[in-house]
Amino acid sequence: MDDESHLVRERRAKAERMRREGREPFPWEFPRRVPTAVVVASARKLTAGTAAESTFRVAGRLRAIRIHGKTAFLDLDDLSGSLQLFARVDELGEEGFARILAHLDPGDLVGAEGHPVLTRRGEPSLQVGSITVLAKALRPPPEKWHGLQDPEERIRRRYVDLFASPESRERFRARFLLTRALRRHLDELGFLEVETPVLVPVASGAAAQPFTTASNYLDQDLQLRIALELPLKRLLVGGLERVYEIGHVFRNEDLDSTHTPEFTMMELYWAYADYTDMRRLVEGLYKGLAREAADLLPDVPAARTAPERFRPPFAVVDFVDELERLSGVSDLLGKDRDALRALARAAGATVPDDSPAGKFLDKLFEHYVEPTLDRPTFVVDFPAATTPLAKRHRSRPGRVERFELFAGGMELGNAYTELNDPDEQAERFRAQLSERGEDHYAYDADFVEAMQYGMPPSTGLGIGLDRMAMALTGTPSIKDVILFPPARARTNPTSGL
């Protein structure tokens, strides 16, 4: 950039001076370093005002530099925490002291070597014999006390948000360590993690607007997947019995506090089990993840209390009974589409008049029941009209074997006993096509053909992992659990080049 501020120029000049003095501002290595937490632990064992004999090497980012004439204190952050570096003329000599502090700025990545010391004020520190610049920061870090506050900058420059905000760093670590815990849990239950295509001829398995693209090689239009469901069920036909996939799905819709066009879905399929088995699996899963969240984020109230909130067994309510109870309307399943539309309108829902009957039932449920579901609750046995891929209930007419898990006003899981009758599947797809122009499950003829070879009785589960992380870490906005949420391209060329 040719319009760089004086701050960048100063830092660039320091790097140049280092080179002239034979000190590389971007060296290749800094071996044998230990986490700062190791030094902190060692220094804590000392009595105040004394140093240990042992030598340690640490590396990280300088957060603050306090120079007091012939003494200096520097705060160094690494992933394990932070450590105060302590430099004194008494130990280093005038020249050594000056040399160590020359050219350092907050934000620089540095390595340091020295002895653990507990200062007279009791701060665990490293009394340094040397400090080496490992990467000279040419741009200044944000203000040390407030960090980045602008939500836009925190997203566009997430790396700055991460190094400047321990809360942000811990939240994202927790999010991905929860994903790891989820994998471990499912692996222990004998599920195989698989990968299926993101690019598909027709996106199906859910009702959503797909992103579209095209393949030069195939000379055909392609879509980005909106769900993982149909390829995974093909694997049940193939005999894999217990499979899951964690991956991004794409829905070409708006971004708000709980929605984003690209998000992370986990779907799991389990042959020879039904949705009651799945309920137990989900309880065990959330129980384990809540424990993990509490261990990872002990200072975050929502995480600390998660094991209490997610203690099995979770509450169970019947979709229709609960909706009738809270709305005061009886015989919901006996109502036709016009009657349901009138009820939905009365409840303030604004879906189009020609929406399918299931849509109106969903709206009524959202209005009357969802706000009441704070503690983890399974909502079971949805009306058949809401769900084209679930198996009809074995004993309750007009229902499907489906549950959703709700907690804190958010959906945290959706599961069915899976439809495995290919003729009925074809019929349900056709019914979707006649329902309405856009908002339907696309007909997947190849999937019906796969099912004709025989798909075992089975159960499936979907969990939005971003929302799972929100619920377990107490994060109100989905953007704060996604590292790089979508942002409009900047129109003014501030980035040089």
Added chain:
RNA sequence: GGGCCCGUAGCUCAGCCCGGUAGAGCAGGCGGCUCUUAACCGCAAGAUCGGGGGUUCGAAUCCCCUCGGGCCCGCCA
């Protein structure tokens, strides 16, 4: 898609209502300081006030357009 709000120095903010040509803290520069931890003290520097247009003798401030963002509502998980 509708409504409300925000954009001022690298960062965090004040100034805008009531127009007179921009102020602080942090960071950076120079000087001082041997136990600080938002270190402290002194000096100097740093801003086309998101962009464009208009009103006016005069616009960060008022009006219009536009770009980016946030919140709420609608839609989707």
